[in-house]
Amino acid sequence: MAFTTSKNPTGVLIVEVEGQLIVGNRQELKATIQQALDNGERKLLVDFAKTGYIDSSGLGALVSISKKVREQGGELRLSGLNEDLRSLFELTKLDTLFAIADDSAQALAGF
Amino acid sequence: MEIALRIPSEVSLIEEVVELVARHCFAGWEPPRRVQFRFRVALSEALANAMVYGNGQQPALCVEVRAECLPDALHIHVTDEGPGFDPASVRDPVMPDDLELPCGRGLFLIRNLMDDVRFTPPGNSICMTLRRT
Numbered sequence: 001m002a003f004t005t006s007k008n009p010t011g012v013l014i015v016e017v018e019g020q021l022i023v024g025n026r027q028e029l030k031a032t033i034q035q036a037l038d039n040g041e042r043k044l045l046v047d048f049a050k051t052g053y054i055d056s057s058g059l060g061a062l063v064s065i066s067k068k069v070r071e072q073g074g075e076l077r078l079s080g081l082n083e084d085l086r087s088l089f090e091l092t093k094l095d096t097l098f099a100i101a102d103d104s105a106q107a108l109a110g111f
Numbered sequence: 112m113e114i115a116l117r118i119p120s121e122v123s124l125i126e127e128v129v130e131l132v133a134r135h136c137f138a139g140w141e142p143p144r145r146v147q148f149r150f151r152v153a154l155s156e157a158l159a160n161a162m163v164y165g166n167g168q169q170p171a172l173c174v175e176v177r178a179e180c181l182p183d184a185l186h187i188h189v190t191d192e193g194p195g196f197d198p199a200s201v202r203d204p205v206m207p208d209d210l211e212l213p214c215g216r217g218l219f220l221i222r223n224l225m226d227d228v229r230f231t232p233p234g235n236s237i238c239m240t241l242r243r244t
Binding site for chain 2: 019020022023024052053054055056057059060061063064066067083084088091092093094096097
């Protein structure tokens with residue numbers, strides 16, 4: 001389980017979730033995003049192309065992160081959800097809360 | 112075939128336990144990716160609920176996992192040492208006003224991902240069934 005961050009030329013901070021996003025590591029993701037916000041980042045993309053599964057704590061962490069980013073005038077997008085991961089967002093109706101792109105290229109194109 | 116584990120309430124162990132039980136349950140049977148996904152999410156969720164809400168994340172309190180791998184179905188039992196709860200009191204978290212809540216989706220996910228879910232009174236033991244067909 002790891003979070004890899006990089007910044008693209010247009011100023012979007014990309015956080016890749018490798019492995020699982022679950023109760024055991026959700027705080028690490030929240031801390032990574034908080035650090036980015038503290039550093040002045042306002043365009044954030046969380047990419048799940050390398051993610052196995054997400055539990056409800058991981059979904060909850062994304063909800064909290066979304067709120068925090070919005071409160072600070074930023075924008076958060078998600079990308080790379082495979083069919084299984086996307087089904088979790090649809091089941092919980094969280095697909096209505098997040099801007100979800102098929103892949104990071106599509107997400108970055110519209111930022 | 113059956114596997115039984117007794118583990119301390121350490122959330123850092125969840126991923127490893129899920130993989131161990133999955134390897135056992137999927138030995139000799141390779142279900143579609145979607146079924147494996149449902150299994151892993153539901154078991155991860157049940158373990159998290161047992162450790163965090165059931166046992167209050169007290170490492171001294173343990174969670175028991177027992178998986179029965181039958182020809183027609185998998186039955187996964189997860190039991191904590193807490194006082195239990197009334198599962199009927201947990202409401203679905205998909206109402207518009209609840210969407211931004213950071214918690215409350217665990218049981219909802221389990222119920223939607225598994226084929227059958229039953230609790231044993233007083234509510235500290237869950238049995239999740241995943242049919243093979």
